[in-house]
Amino acid sequence: MTTERVFTPIVPAAGTPRREPVSVLICAYTMRRWDDVLAAVESVRPQLGGYDEVVLVVDHNLELRAGLEARYDSTPWLRVLSNTGKQGLSGARNTGVAAARHDIVIFLDDDATAEPGLVTTMVAALADQRVAAVGGTPVPAWPAVHRPWWFPPEFDWVVGCAYVGLPTERAEVRNVIGAAMAFRRGVLERVGPFSTDVGRVGTLPLGCEETELCIRVRQQLPGAAIHHLPDARVRHRVTPDRTTWRYFLRRCYSEGVSKAMVSRLVGAGDGLSSERRYVSRILPRAVGRSLLGVARGRFAAAGPGAAVLCGLVATGAGYLRGSLTR
Numbered sequence: 001m002t003t004e005r006v007f008t009p010i011v012p013a014a015g016t017p018r019r020e021p022v023s024v025l026i027c028a029y030t031m032r033r034w035d036d037v038l039a040a041v042e043s044v045r046p047q048l049g050g051y052d053e054v055v056l057v058v059d060h061n062l063e064l065r066a067g068l069e070a071r072y073d074s075t076p077w078l079r080v081l082s083n084t085g086k087q088g089l090s091g092a093r094n095t096g097v098a099a100a101r102h103d104i105v106i107f108l109d110d111d112a113t114a115e116p117g118l119v120t121t122m123v124a125a126l127a128d129q130r131v132a133a134v135g136g137t138p139v140p141a142w143p144a145v146h147r148p149w150w151f152p153p154e155f156d157w158v159v160g161c162a163y164v165g166l167p168t169e170r171a172e173v174r175n176v177i178g179a180a181m182a183f184r185r186g187v188l189e190r191v192g193p194f195s196t197d198v199g200r201v202g203t204l205p206l207g208c209e210e211t212e213l214c215i216r217v218r219q220q221l222p223g224a225a226i227h228h229l230p231d232a233r234v235r236h237r238v239t240p241d242r243t244t245w246r247y248f249l250r251r252c253y254s255e256g257v258s259k260a261m262v263s264r265l266v267g268a269g270d271g272l273s274s275e276r277r278y279v280s281r282i283l284p285r286a287v288g289r290s291l292l293g294v295a296r297g298r299f300a301a302a303g304p305g306a307a308v309l310c311g312l313v314a315t316g317a318g319y320l321r322g323s324l325t326r
Contacts, residue, residue, distance in 0.1 A: 019123050021051040022182075023100035027083075027092035028110040029059035034067065036111040036237060041078065043113035043234075047120070054078040057096040060087045089178075090194035090209045097188055105188075109160065109179040112138060112234040121232040122182040125170070132187045132217050132224040135176025136232035137162045143240045150303030151243065154286045155311050158251045159238045165282040166228060173228045174274045175214035178207070180234040188213075191220045198261045208258035215266045252311040256318020263323075283308055 024044050028037045041054060048054070056072070058065040060083055068080045081099055085091030097105055104126055108114060118136060125134045138161040140147065147153075156163040160179045167173065194209045214226050241247055263271035290305025 021102045022104045022106050023102045024054045024106045025096040026108050026110055027057045031064050033110050039113050055096045056080045057092040059083045059092045086196040090196045094193040103185050105185050106182040111237045112179045115233040118232050130225050133183045133226045135228050136180030137230050138179035138234050138236040141235045141237045148243045150307050152304035152307050159242050161236050165278050172225050175211040178210040179236050191216050208262045212262045215270045249314045252314035253318035256315040257322035260319045260322025
């Protein structure tokens with residue numbers, strides 16, 4: 001029989017301004033990301049104080065849970081829990097939200113590290129009661145010094161990062177990016193949890209669970225705002241297997257399937273509102289930039305343009321498949 005450790009407040013650094021406490025939620029599912037999970041916790045630790053806490057939710061992996069419990073046995077401000085819902089990221093997030101002690105819940109991917117100021121920036125933005133959720137800016141941490149020569153920045157969403165087309169200043173958006181985001185728990189209690197009908201399960205590259213939730217927030221809470229915060233940055237690790245053409249096309253196809261599922265849940269009007277602008281304005285500029293580079297003799301510029309076109313076709317094929325599947 002085990003007993004829950006007594007929570008001990010974190011002593012903040014001298015001169016740290018007081019703010020509303022937060023629960024930082026990190027969901028993990030595989031031992032292969034052991035070092036990543038530890039790095040995620042360590043990145044956010046210096047930003048915590050007072051009654052802040054970290055909640056690690058393990059998605060149906062007894063070995064990982066046992067390892068994390070042993071690693072953080074003497075860490076009173078951190079709890080390790082098992083996903084009590086349906087296997088997958090949505091179920092794990094819902095478990096963490098239900099267990100969180102505070103109204104502000106910050107979600108950090110298990111392979112992302114928070115840069116300084118992430119917590120305070122998100123809490124400050126949520127001080128406006130009209131703001132229901134905020135999203136940070138995940139920056140890709142490529143396995144080499146530079147991004148793959150053919151990988152267009154307009155498709156950085158493929159690796160879970162901010163992409164060309166997002167606002168460069170704080171602005172209202174339809175949805176946030178899941179690698180670094182924050183919601184008020186009270187909002188989630190009103191509109192319902194993350195849908196387990198969409199989203200990632202293990203390495204299956206589906207997604208859009210945060211998109212569906214954000215759309216639902218805006219539909220059910222008229223006047224609620226969702227903001228993108230360029231200054232709330234995290235480094236999102238990109239593994240070598242995610243820099244291949246195979247993964248790129250697979251992820252694009254899966255994104256199309258996910259978009260179709262979201263559209264069925266919330267309606268195509270809201271489900272594709274941002275995508276229409278992205279396809280009609282952002283992607284043509286990317287192709288034009290590639291063609292201009294080729295015309296100037298930089299033949300390597302053809303790679304990103306080709307990737308844009310192939311990614312668009314793959315995403316469209318996935319959307320068609322998802323639309324026909326019931």
